[in-house]
Amino acid sequence: MGSLMPAWLMPVAASTHAAKVDRIFIGLTLVSAAIVLLVVGLVVTFAIRFRRGSNADRGPLPEVVSREFEIGWTAATLFVFVFIFWWAASAEIGAFSPPKDALEVHVVGKQWMWKTQASNGAREINELHVPVGVPVRLVLTSQDVIHSFYIPAFRLKRDAVPDQTTEAWFQATKTGTFQLMCTEYCGTDHARMLGRVIVMEPQDYAAWLSAQPEGDDLAHQGERLFSEKGCSGCHAPGSTVHAPNLAGIWGQAVQLDGGKLATVDAAYVRDSILQPKRDVVAGYAPVMPSYERLLSDGEIQELTAYIRSLGAGPREVRTPGVPPLSSRVPGAQSERSPAMVPGAPVADTPSPAGPVVRP
Amino acid sequence: MSAPVSAGAVWRRVLPVWLGLMALLAVACALAYAPLGPWTAAVSFGIATTQAALVALLFMRLIEASALIRLTAACGLFWSAILFTLTFADVLSRLTRS
Amino acid sequence: MSTRVAESPASLADPDELALGLPESYLSAGGTLGSWLTSTDHKRIAILYALSVTLFFFIGGAAATLVRLELFTPQADLVGADTYNKLFTLHGVIMVWFFLIPSIPTTFGNFLLPLMIGARDLAFPKLNLASWYLNVIGGLITATAVLAGGIDTGWTFYVPYSTTFSNTAVTIGVLGVFVSGFSTIATGVNFIATTHLLRAPGMTWFRLPLFVWAMYTTSIIFVLATPVLALTIILVVAERSLGLPIFDPAKGGDPILFQHLFWFYSHPAVYIMLLPGMGIVSEVITCFARRRIFGYDFMVYALVAIAVIGFFTWGHHMFTSGMSPYAALIFSFLSFVVAVPSAIKVFNWTATLYRGQVGFESPMLYVLGYIGLFTVGGLTGLFLASIPIDVHVQDTYFVVAHFHYIMVGATVSAYFAGLHFWWPKFTGRMYPETWAKFAAVLMFFGFNLTFFPQFIAGYLGMPRRYHVYPPEFQVWNVLSSSGAAVLAAAYLMPLGYLTWSLFFGARAVNDPWNASGLEWRTTSPPPRVNFFGRPAVLAKPYNYHPEGAAPLHDEPRIPSQGSLT
């Protein structure tokens, strides 16, 4: 079906989802072209054939024809439209939830750059390196206004909303460098909030990852915070305060006060840190203070990664080429984006996507 | 309904409504302190709806208005219902997700 | 006056027609500025509105011209980032609230609604005049925001950018929109009451011209959607200027809730822009095909269905916003459903041409262009209702192209069709037909050249609201900007020849198109009281030929539609 459209009219398709979207797009284009040709063809034909004073036959139309035609084409359009809805919606439902073994990448948008932190420790600015063929789950948030994370080659777009998390996922099918853009208007340099997504072969990715300075691992940062911010005072196993032990709870269902069940995931952990009194686990007193304003979004993400590393929940990541968590030591974070560094002068031309390069 | 012609007739029509409204206000105020759990909001807004209905039907005379005017008032409610239903379809499913 | 008509060989007038010693027209009843600015005559208020929307159209058009010029190259060489952001915001705000939404209802609607139903005026003439003042005051307040440094939020005013981050004159800008909202609601109240209460004897609901139905359904949206925008604006102003926490995410507020409230208004607002154009097309196409409209009842149901279902679909603007995916599916389905009545209208217009006596006067050329542009705009709407495609093209030029096909390609074509169709009735003058035909054709091609490349650029991934862009998109932007130059010329042309016709055009007869509506059963231009005596209606509209019979060449209208007493 892809051959029906000239290549220069279609953007590069480099994810599993892109192929599906293109199929629906081409299908809809064909249906639409047929309808446009039908309508324009009929309008032109009627207008010429029944032009004023022509000799065409103009016998009266029986009333019944009109009614049957109306019902006929109403039903036909409704049928076609509902079919397209079903087609598009089923593709969408199939892509609702990411595969369990996805690599998790936290994305923070801020005026006017993208910061990414993979759960295996890689932190980048305006760049994202991912292995080909591996599902990647994006957890997005923003530090200021709404941004939108858009990779045309993956047909992927998701808004990053301040103080909320949104999710999306993709699985790249081609190696190369692809454009990343902001598509939710966010102020002066909205048009320069660009970046690159670099898709690599798994072994190249592993090599790239191991060449990264170590110690900026999310979970280890979180571990440090866990004691610095005083969480361990209550949540550590030997604590005198009666607080839930966090080991092994990731991905589990916990019983809440009031009988509800909650699954321990990023959103639940975030809520428990910021609004601890909202969903208290059954059997515990609501004594925890809120950490709202005491922790940044990034720190919450690090704490979440730490809690997650404590328990092998169903979503635990096993990424090729990543050393086990215990073998890595905490250290200073480093930012190493060659593309854009905050504060650096911005060129008037945005950085082009560049040709697709195989590393 | 025949239109009243004396001052007494006017008051006979509106005073009972007012008494009902004041009684409902007292009930609402008292029930707000009752330990009804999650039903508190339902009860207090239920009473408010009843009061509003009394005002609309009897003070604003919707009960004797023509079908056209009643339809107009119903349109306001129906469109508000669209606004609430579809927005809450999103808000509630986002809330329960987390 | 009558002698001049008789002398003019170009005039189609039957000399007797204007020589009856009839009362003076609404135009000559007082020539001072004061007599115009205090008039409660719906026809004069329509002219006032026509002047103000034309002014706003050219202000918004000037901003669009600068935007398109800037986009000619990928670099920022004409204006900087902030100026560009203010320009597209100005273009959007002015065009949406001060041109597109008031355009057809307040000009054609004001002028024609009472004439078409055989009334002397709208139900509340003073309210009508007040609505014009509110509209102009709103427009001036928004224009003040430009002088105060401009607004850079885009016409959508998304929070938290508009409330806490933008350093521009957002408050003044949105207050202008707020004030104009009162004007819109006042117009809606007036039109609904007029349609219900002031129809002439015999003018039953199913004898109403479709333009009246379009005005009626538009008014329902005016009245029920605009207040939600007003409240949303108050929320933004309260947060931005009064410091009350409303949507502030740091305090637990929900920016997505703003989008729900905004689009609950702004999606139906698209139908505010669309339905009136559909009304005009139905009037013009029947007249120049000399046929009854195909499936009148279905055309009415379709208008009502679009107006009502249009309120259920706003969420398709929010598929990527982080809205719940289940809600997205509901909105996607409802968006497909609302496309069905639009499709029915296109098929019915096409079928109306069948076995007609089709003439190609300038209003008809605009209408034929309308059908093509509306079909493309409507079908690309299906792409945007499909969630996977929408996720890809949301906030790209694909969306920009789609809504310009609907709101500019279709609606502005309909606006010009109506302007040329009723110009003789409004002014009593004929315009140069050759120029008008040329402008119609130029507008169609200029429009397609401007906006079709944007579909491609959008699918290739060019985001909207970018003043610099990756160089691979330049070819599409060059095409688009060249088209914009053609389009600008096509829009300026009517301004020239229509103004010329006011002074030098031939006098128009009462019914130059041999059309069927009640508005043609009075003089051109009509007198203050609209009709001589009380019109009565005896048949369905578009009575161009007996029911069940074929239209004959230039057959005179059968005289049962309305009578001049």
Added chain:
Amino acid sequence: MTDPAIATEAPLHAEFLREPWDGLGLPQEEALSYQRFGATFGIWIFIASEVLFFGALFLFYAAVRAEHAEAFATAARETNIVYGTLNTAILLTSGLSAAAASLASEHVPLRRLTQWCLVATATLGLAFLAVKGMEYRDDIAEHLVPGRGFKLPEPSAQLFFGFYWLSTGIHGVHLTVGIGLVARLIWIGWRHPERLPGNPQVEVTMLYWGFVDMVWLFLYPALYLVGRPG
């Protein structure tokens, strides 16, 4: 289409008849009654529009409350239920006098009753604003204005008070407009007593007043009755 309730023995005043209702070719009495129906219909369309306006306001309240139920309960406990209940009673009573004014205005002999009911309505409206002013003063003294130095620690409690100030403010503006409209009628009744009975503007104003009452009936539980049992 004429409304039976307003086709009454109200006097015929030619000056009430306006364009375009005078050109319908109806007898004067019928034209006047038709025009009155038009005015009532018009204000009801406007009220339907206002329902959506306040509907959106309450939607905002409901959505934020659904998300922050606890904080809303805590915050709502800080509102002054005495002032709130007193104001509700005042407004309900003004609704009584408004309804009585509307009924009485249809009869010439009840002109004085109409006038007194209008005065009572406006006075009760002013009393409401006075109580509201005292409540505002106390709220400010108790640091219930969102921002720096806000009384409660939870950030989302500020959202509740954002809604509190905004909604009572909007309602206050509506009420002030209502008082202005009633004052205009009182002025008409005082300067031209014969123009009050049968004047369509009485019913229109009183319908608007009734709607403003209804809005408060929902604001009362939303602002004052939340979180009281705790």
